[in-house]
Amino acid sequence: MEEFAAVSGISRPTVSKYFNDPESVRKSTRMRIEQALEQHEYRPNIYAINQNRRLTKSIGLVVPFLVDPFFAEIARNIENLIIATGYRPILLNSQGRSEHEVENLESLRSFRPAGVLIAPLGRESDRSALEAFCEDVPTVLFDSNISNIGHGFVGADNRQYARDIVEYLCRSGEPPCFFEMRTPANPNANKRRQSYLQTMEELGYEPHVISVEGTGWAFEDIGYRQGMAVIEKRLLQTNTVLCSNDRLAIGFLAACFEKGYRVGVGPQNALRVAGMDDHPFARFTCPPLTTVAQNYAAVSSSAVETLLTLLSLGDSEYPARREQLFEGRLVKRMSA
Amino acid sequence: MEEFAAVSGISRPTVSKYFNDPESVRKSTRMRIEQALEQHEYRPNIYAINQNRRLTKSIGLVVPFLVDPFFAEIARNIENLIIATGYRPILLNSQGRSEHEVENLESLRSFRPAGVLIAPLGRESDRSALEAFCEDVPTVLFDSNISNIGHGFVGADNRQYARDIVEYLCRSGEPPCFFEMRTPANPNANKRRQSYLQTMEELGYEPHVISVEGTGWAFEDIGYRQGMAVIEKRLLQTNTVLCSNDRLAIGFLAACFEKGYRVGVGPQNALRVAGMDDHPFARFTCPPLTTVAQNYAAVSSSAVETLLTLLSLGDSEYPARREQLFEGRLVKRMSA
DNA sequence: ATTAAAATTTTACGCGAGTAAACTTTTATT
């Protein structure tokens, strides 16, 4: 930087100021610097930069399971938003394991990011580790809420999701059973079940929840295996199944196919199957999956905005923890 | 570190040595340091560390499209291997766009990683940018080969992939048409087509390649839309379709379903459809997709090992660029 | 043209480690 400052004819501290915020220097000097920049392609050393900055110009982004295209897609959205605001995203994948999640937080600690966006594993998260982290680093949770952890939460309005699709299924055919994992990794599943139960009651139908065994994040496999069992044991009380999420539904559809149950609306079909989330592949299942679409864009931008607001404030003036829930949109396809 | 060295009763340079390689200090001092570590939870500042190291203890990992679970899965494998070797992975997603790929390389430059593993976009990659980068940083390519770029390549033996599945399809039913994108993003597709043509010829069948329009990385969508068109125009010369990859096949299956074509083996079905890669979701399509399984583990570990070998050598003693191709395994499922 | 405000330059120090060199202590070898 010393040498570069010399050739550009500007003092080093001013050049340093320029790289922190090009708008903070006079236009004439800015142009001189940028002119010199074209010829000498100097770039500040990020390690030296961050050594002296309390908080770096980077934002951590932790997702629980990147092989799930749902999270890959939301991570992609958030990454782009972070870049657009001039920060650098640090993407970390917890791979469905609590140890990895904790390691990721430890790793982020040493990166000293300005803030962090995290979609926690949920039930399997190490609550105390998360809590301790959030006290040190401005953190916004998304997708999966953990009560009173972090400085805010942005996610899906699961009650509305389940209500809307249950109402749709009921008025267009037989009322749905609810197919879910008994011990879901993700708290969204519980809210969805509760909302299913409540909506069924309000509509005057008897609810039937089918809670199947299975742990981990291989939801399709669980949906498939347990779907096979459910069909063999004839546990379905009606011809309509609402799966707790699209990935379970994808597995369930595979089980239906193997068992020779035709899925779809209309008298020629044996079953109707629906999911929730509008997984990127839900359009391409056979039949295409009826579901409730997450508002990816709204969740992503709201999470980023919430964090940026925090960053613009001092630690002392943080607002109260707010939970922002976004409604989903019913997407009628051929499966139900 | 000064303070921590004081409380542990060891000199700072020795503590520094310990953090660079715990095995490099005597066992007795190592234990004293680790004992002190438990009480004071000191951790070296990574920015200060990397400021003075020519190459950092991190490895860049660039993938072209993380929303594709195939890449997410291989990235997961590689990340774990990198961590196991004591390096820190820096995961970057090119999101199917050349600009992002170049930005990722620029970003990696400032991180000064010890080495980089990259699956390039392929045809859309900025060849000169990649080439320049590989001259500065030890880089191993995987999945998608670009001739003479990087210090090595690890990927699929596409000729064997196509040969094996074409032979299988031919001996178990009608010879396959080949369904592909006309301008595939990825060079693997070309090799697969060539191998299809050659194998068909060797077996004495007339090849039929159906090259459809479509750019970008939304392969399922292209497979679906163009599959619809292909069916409508009755372009299929036989009842068997080999798709250039599983994601195209997933879209094609959706088109078949919508058009009422039953897919699978046996006389009750109208079409057989197969893919290549063994995409994580290929098991759960309806019907489950017959395909050639990538050897994820072999590709991942071989890529990492190749890079680590480079890192253990000086720049002057780099071996000649080697291309390692791994065979795929034919996976017979119900679709063909 | 004065004057105040804003921007820039000079100077200097600090961040938290890596690392080299010379010296001292501990360990292993004979």
Add this chain to the structure above:
DNA sequence: AATAAAAGTTTACTCGCGTAAAATTTTAAT
């Protein structure tokens, strides 16, 4: 026990930049 080799300690310098303070110059306002 003598000796060499290995490990550890002291000391001191370096990396590349952030940043504070005081002095100076430029710009804007009156």
